[in-house]
Amino acid sequence: MVDVTDKAKKYRSVGYYPGCALEGTGNGYDVSTRAIAKKLGLGLREVSNWNCCGAMEVKNVDPKIQTYLSARVLSQAVNEDRVDVVMAPCNGCYHNLKKAEHDLAHDPKSVEVVEKLSTKAGHKAYKAGEAETIHALDWLKATVGEDGLRERTKGKLAGLKIANYYGCMYVRPRHIFPEKDQGPGSESTSQPHFMDDLLAAAGAENVSFPLKTACCGGAHTLSDSDTSTKLVLNILQAAEASGAEVIATECPTCHTGLEMHQVRAEKRFGKKTNVKVLYFTQLLGLALGIGPRALGIHTNISDSMDLIIEKRLI
Amino acid sequence: MPIHEKSLIRPENLKTHDNLVIEGIDVSGHWSTFIESRVVTDYNENLEDEIAAMPGGDKIHRCWQCGSCTNACTVNAIEPRFNPRYWIYLIRMGMESELLRDKDIIWQCVSCHKCTHICPRDVEPEGVMKATAHWLTMKGYTPPSPSHIFDEEFTHQIVQRGRIEDTEVLQNFLRKTKQPLMQDWLTAIGFAIAKRLPVKWGIKMAWAQIFKPKTRGWDKARIALEDYIHEVESEQKAVIAGKSKPQQSHAPVREAAE
Numbered sequence: 001m002v003d004v005t006d007k008a009k010k011y012r013s014v015g016y017y018p019g020c021a022l023e024g025t026g027n028g029y030d031v032s033t034r035a036i037a038k039k040l041g042l043g044l045r046e047v048s049n050w051n052c053c054g055a056m057e058v059k060n061v062d063p064k065i066q067t068y069l070s071a072r073v074l075s076q077a078v079n080e081d082r083v084d085v086v087m088a089p090c091n092g093c094y095h096n097l098k099k100a101e102h103d104l105a106h107d108p109k110s111v112e113v114v115e116k117l118s119t120k121a122g123h124k125a126y127k128a129g130e131a132e133t134i135h136a137l138d139w140l141k142a143t144v145g146e147d148g149l150r151e152r153t154k155g156k157l158a159g160l161k162i163a164n165y166y167g168c169m170y171v172r173p174r175h176i177f178p179e180k181d182q183g184p185g186s187e188s189t190s191q192p193h194f195m196d197d198l199l200a201a202a203g204a205e206n207v208s209f210p211l212k213t214a215c216c217g218g219a220h221t222l223s224d225s226d227t228s229t230k231l232v233l234n235i236l237q238a239a240e241a242s243g244a245e246v247i248a249t250e251c252p253t254c255h256t257g258l259e260m261h262q263v264r265a266e267k268r269f270g271k272k273t274n275v276k277v278l279y280f281t282q283l284l285g286l287a288l289g290i291g292p293r294a295l296g297i298h299t300n301i302s303d304s305m306d307l308i309i310e311k312r313l314i
Numbered sequence: 315m316p317i318h319e320k321s322l323i324r325p326e327n328l329k330t331h332d333n334l335v336i337e338g339i340d341v342s343g344h345w346s347t348f349i350e351s352r353v354v355t356d357y358n359e360n361l362e363d364e365i366a367a368m369p370g371g372d373k374i375h376r377c378w379q380c381g382s383c384t385n386a387c388t389v390n391a392i393e394p395r396f397n398p399r400y401w402i403y404l405i406r407m408g409m410e411s412e413l414l415r416d417k418d419i420i421w422q423c424v425s426c427h428k429c430t431h432i433c434p435r436d437v438e439p440e441g442v443m444k445a446t447a448h449w450l451t452m453k454g455y456t457p458p459s460p461s462h463i464f465d466e467e468f469t470h471q472i473v474q475r476g477r478i479e480d481t482e483v484l485q486n487f488l489r490k491t492k493q494p495l496m497q498d499w500l501t502a503i504g505f506a507i508a509k510r511l512p513v514k515w516g517i518k519m520a521w522a523q524i525f526k527p528k529t530r531g532w533d534k535a536r537i538a539l540e541d542y543i544h545e546v547e548s549e550q551k552a553v554i555a556g557k558s559k560p561q562q563s564h565a566p567v568r569e570a571a572e
Contacts, residue, residue: 023527024480051476051529056425057468060444060461062369062546065539069472072535107565113542120538122531172427173438175568189431215388215426222487223460224422230392231424263506264499298510301503 007142013043014139015083015131017073019093020052026090026252028296032281033089033136035290040144040152047077047086053096056219056253064113070100071114074133075126089136089281091251095169095176097133102176104128135170136281137194137250138187146201153287155203160311162283163209163244163275164195165235167254171213189213195250195280202287207242211235218253221260229268232261236273245307246276248283255279259301276304286313321394323349357408360556365405367553367560368448369546370441375562377402383429383439389422396422398429398439401446413446414455421447421459436567452554463490473539476529479522 022030037044050073052058054066074097077086088094103110105128118125144152171189174180180187187194192213196206214235217228235258239247249255258277265271277300285295292298292308308314329348334341341348358364365371384390384399396419404413423443430438450456458466467486471478488495529535552558 020478020480020527023477024522049530051532051535052472052478054472055468055478057465058472059441060369060448060465061469062543063441065469065542068539107563109561109563109565117535117538117542120541121535168426168428171431173430215424215428217388217424219425220422220461222484223464223491224424227389227392227422227424231388260499260503263502267499267502298512299507299515301506303506303510 008145011042011085011087011134011139011142013045013083014134015047015077015081015086016044017047017050017053017077017086017088017093017097019050019088019090020055021090021092021252021256025256028299029089029252029255029279029281031294031296031299032279032285032290035285035294036140036281036288039285039288039290040148042139042143044087045081045083047073048080050076053088053093055092055096064110066096067100067103067110068114068117070096071104071126072118072121072123073097074100074131075118075124078126078130079124083131085132085134087134087136087139089250090253091135091167091169092253094133094135098176100126101128101133102178135250137170137198140198140284141194146197149198149201149284149287153202153284156287156289156313157199157202157204157283157311160204160283160313161207161243161245162199162204163207163239163242163247164192164199164212164280165209165239165247165249165254165258166192166195166212167218167249167251168213168215169251169253195248199248199280199283202284204283204287207239207244209239209242209244211238214238216254216257216261218251218257221253221257225261225264226268228257229261229264232258233265233269233271233273236262236265236275237271239275240273244275246278246283246304248280249277250280256301262302276307277302278304322397322400327352354409354412356411358410359408361408361410361413362406363560364554365442365445365449366562367550367558368445368452370438370443371445371449372441372561372563373437373565374402374405374442374445376435376567377406377437378435379403380434382432382434383437386428386432388424388426388428393419393422395419398423398443402437402439402442405442405446417450417456420450421456421461423447449554452550460487460491463487473536473543475526476532476535477527479526481519481523482526 018030051069053073054069059066077083088097115125171192174189180189200206215231217231221228262273282295282297297304327350329350330344331342366374381399384397389396395416401413425440427440430440433439451458451462464487468478468483553560
């Protein structure tokens with residue numbers, strides 16, 4: 001069992017690693033995460049002069065370059081910003097930082113490459129164990145928590161039917177997330193529930209959704225669009241069949257993938273779906289009384305304003 | 315090791331006869347379908363080493379052929395020919411010509427990590443798929459796949475500047491794969507957002523196009539990475555030329571997934 005109060009204190013002020021996606025297509029996620037932090041009085045210190053973590057592409061050129069890129073981000077956080085917790089809302093970033101942590105703790109060859117590249121690049125090499133990487137879900141679950149949300153939101157999301165979609169990189173592969181699957185209070189890799197818990201605390205009705213950790217084909221959104229469209233359409237249709245009005249996301253690649261291929265499925269396959277797609281931080285922001293524009297909802301591709309007005313979330 | 319996935323039987327090897335009697339027994343019709351056996355004579359004994367030298371392939375020697383990867387596979391569910399277990403088998407047996415029959419789909423792995431998650435032998439099949447796709451292009455068996463082009467464009471931007479810029483990745487990718495920038499679905503998305511976006515955003519996007527996002531003081535890292543990539547590529551070429559052996563991963567096999 002993990003000590004909850006200890007975490008609540010530790011995560012109140014964390015290093016924040018937005019990553020490339022949150023600066024670009026996933027801007028709504030960045031804006032809403034910062035807005036929530038401000039509202040809840042949580043400290044976010046952006047990792048200074050960060051670089052890309054390697055996303056899903058660099059490992060295909062060489063996996064150790066990805067380990068180095070992620071290790072440099074952690075090195076910046078530890079050595080420049082003096083933080084020991086790095087919060088990454090993007091699943092890709094979160095996954096890669098966790099993967100680097102795992103590789104540096106278990107694979108001597110990775111340590112060797114990271115040390116060599118770090119020395120040549122002129123910065124201190126990151127060593128396993130110097131920082132803890134957490135997801136935005138871990139961060140909110142430990143700080144404000146379900147009780148805090150229940151108190152602050154007064155069940156504002158009541159009547160909103162949500163399918164919680166976690167995607168691949170948050171749960172797989174299991175071995176890079178040693179803190180998951182540790183029994184009560186920890187996250188599950190087969191049936192993740194942190195997002196469900198937070199949204200339920202804000203009053204939402206979570207539908208039973210079988211494709212929580214299905215793949216959206218995000219890595220091939222552009223390079224193999226037909227496959228991505230098929231995978232996304234499956235997720236959208238399953239969400240609708242489960243009775244969901246909105247899909248809550250916690251990854252910018254999944255989010256953009258769902259939105260883009262929702263349009264593409266209609267244009268190319270003639271399959272129209274009406275389910276909305278919002279970041280879980282946007283939904284929690286609405287529940288906390290923050291306005292849609294301040295949560296970047298107008299920068300999403302799909303237009304969710306009708307639903308937001310209908311459910312009296314403004 | 316028997317191969318029993320039904321999709322692996324090739325249609326041309328299925329022999330059904332309308333009228334055939336052998337030694338007085340009638341073997342005509344569907345119920346007496348024969349499967350002609352395959353004979354493989356050309357082996358590439360270096361094949362497993364070649365794949366092991368590619369990015370992500372260094373744990374292939376651990377495979378036990380349990381088939382959990384294929385069973386869990388996202389792509390297999392929509393394309394039955396996509397069969398990681400079978401390809402790992404062919405690679406370890408050195409059956410290059412058999413592997414090449416599927417050369418045009420191997421790159422389609424979407425990196426969902428379901429295989430790596432489930433693998434009891436810690437093979438990281440996802441990495442093996444990427445390694446195999448990389449190998450196909452390196453040996454000249456396939457032109458660079460769209461995914462390969464995307465990876466290279468993406469990595470190039472990171473090596474050069476430390477960060478990527480979405481619009482530039484999209485534009486360069488479409489240009490390099492000879493696709494029009496104006497595609498019905500992309501323009502539909504563009505119009506949908508343009509209606510709602512404030513002017514501030516347009517300015518921000520244009521700004522990012524001109525002054526690309528960049529990590530400060532990245533030059534030393536760029537040189538280190540360029541040197542490293544060059545080093546890795548020379549090692550890979552040496553293994554393919556048979557002049558060197560790849561470094562197999564000696565990291566311990568993790569405990570099997572429950």
